[in-house]
Amino acid sequence: MLGSWYNDQGSAADVLHVGELPDPVPGPGEVRVRVTVSGVNPGDTKKRRGWLGSSMPYPRVIPHSDAAGLIDAVGDGVDAHRVGARVWVYGAQSYRPFGTAAQYTVVPDHQAAALPAHLSEELGACLGIPGITAHRTVFADGPVEGQLVLVHGVLGGVGSMAAQLAHWAGATVIATVRRTADLDRVDPAIVSQAFALDTSDPAAAIRAFAPRGVDRIIEVALSDNADLDNAVAAHGAVIAAYATRTDRTEIPFWPLLFNNVTLRLLGSDDFPPEAKRQAARDLISAAAAGALTVAVGDRYPLEDIAKAHDHVDTGGGHGRILVTIPH
Numbered sequence: 001m002l003g004s005w006y007n008d009q010g011s012a013a014d015v016l017h018v019g020e021l022p023d024p025v026p027g028p029g030e031v032r033v034r035v036t037v038s039g040v041n042p043g044d045t046k047k048r049r050g051w052l053g054s055s056m057p058y059p060r061v062i063p064h065s066d067a068a069g070l071i072d073a074v075g076d077g078v079d080a081h082r083v084g085a086r087v088w089v090y091g092a093q094s095y096r097p098f099g100t101a102a103q104y105t106v107v108p109d110h111q112a113a114a115l116p117a118h119l120s121e122e123l124g125a126c127l128g129i130p131g132i133t134a135h136r137t138v139f140a141d142g143p144v145e146g147q148l149v150l151v152h153g154v155l156g157g158v159g160s161m162a163a164q165l166a167h168w169a170g171a172t173v174i175a176t177v178r179r180t181a182d183l184d185r186v187d188p189a190i191v192s193q194a195f196a197l198d199t200s201d202p203a204a205a206i207r208a209f210a211p212r213g214v215d216r217i218i219e220v221a222l223s224d225n226a227d228l229d230n231a232v233a234a235h236g237a238v239i240a241a242y243a244t245r246t247d248r249t250e251i252p253f254w255p256l257l258f259n260n261v262t263l264r265l266l267g268s269d270d271f272p273p274e275a276k277r278q279a280a281r282d283l284i285s286a287a288a289a290g291a292l293t294v295a296v297g298d299r300y301p302l303e304d305i306a307k308a309h310d311h312v313d314t315g316g317g318h319g320r321i322l323v324t325i326p327h
Helices: 042-049 121-139 157-168 180-185 202-209 222-232 253-258 273-288 302-314
Strands: 002-005 017-020 030-040 066-074 086-089 104-108 112-114 148-151 172-177 193-196 214-219 233-241 262-265 296-301 320-324
Touching (some): 030 121, 030 302, 042 302, 066 121, 112 273, 121 157, 121 214, 121 233, 121 273, 121 320, 157 214, 157 273, 172 202, 180 193, 202 222, 214 222, 222 233, 296 302
Parallel strands (some): 148 172, 148 214, 214 233, 233 262, 296 320
Antiparallel strands (some): 002 017, 030 066, 030 104, 030 320, 066 086
16 A cells, blocks of 8 residues: 655654555454545644654554545454445554554544545544544533633634534633634634733633633643633633643642632543544534534645645644545
8 A cells, every 4th residue: 555654753854754555454343444535633743753752652653543534344343334434533543553644544443433425524534633632621521501611722623623512512602812813713603702812911801701700611722821711710610721832831729729620631642432432423413413614724645745744833824734645
């Protein structure tokens, strides 16, 4: 098969190769997916470049965890009727060496979820890491119906889906963007009120809208927003943080403690398996109902995968970055 891989960590142009690889064979409980679209996530590029001192987990890594395609073979114990099924894949390169940046990938059966015919392959390839992370940030602490949910970074991959899922589940959603110029990009059908973090006092503006405070806070930059979150959190609120910009992040411990705030830290590779399966079910249900969409940015052919990785690393443009796989 044609695929991309790296044997060493480093810059995309230096370490990513494209060429022929052995076709994978599904083992017991596994399916093989013929990949058509592979999604690129920041986590994929961080693994490739050795972020936070991480080392090569395997001698060879085919990158990417997310994809869409068709099941073309199954291992022992898997229903043979799954062959030919249209699916989206999550977690392909989570604690596994061979991801979705290739013509075929092999994953456990439940990690190839059915993709209804009316939903695009592009959507399917975008759901995995950001969608399951978004679902966990919203629902890890129970239902949000009737609650007020603040989503930081609502224009990002996780933030956008978290806002849509919270709205779908009956919450009132408010949100932040980094710059005032970005406010007109926020969807008013999902977000009741958006606030720009480059204004003089965004916490006061949020409190004016929500005098009793916010029940859930979806946090993409805890190091930047810890004081703001403390200022707007309701008693007993949950801060669900999936990212920060400072490795050793400071928080206003005593005010948060006296307000009985829960700080939940979320690492997508290690969510409970049933939480991932529930997220997969809910993501498709929301998308099938028209309540969940994903903005797709640039698409790159497999031969230009290094450019796709560089695009993700620089954060340029809007929308998810995809790699198309030829057959």
